[in-house]
Amino acid sequence: MTVAADSLQLATELGQLLLRKKWTITTAESCTGGGIGYWLTAVAGSSAYIDRGFITYSNKAKQQLLGVRSATLLQFGAVSEDTVREMAEGAAKAANANLAIAVSGIAGPDGGSEYKPVGTVCFGFFLNGQLATQRLVFTGDRQQVRQQAIDYALKQSIELLTAVIQ
Structure with missing residues (x-):
């Protein structure tokens, strides 16, 4: 399978779960630049479960559109579990x-540090009032890091939603 086929298959599976549960989804994306939303809306009929998404590349956008606190960004940085927690909660609220x-992550090739190397990506998941976060480090070039983040986000959402349905 190709990357596109994998991503489309994951988005289709997630969409079926959302339809089954009669739930809606939104995204708050920084390093993936709308890639998750792209694959979600590549599925025919996705308007039944997705109304809007947010590309919040800058800290200003994270604050204005999602309500991320400036104190969080100053203390932990944009690439942190604290920030994606607030991003996920703010997006869920804004999109109902x-x-x-x-x-939010560092796709590279620049911008990494010893503590947050290139490939570091933080994920936040808001699931009907519950919040979960994760921090992973992917390898590869900019596009590979972004694609791995997109697919991971879709897979993790499937796992979380499957656990709720069962």
């Missing part, structure tokens, strides 16, 4: 969605 996926 049951499920929100937030992603």
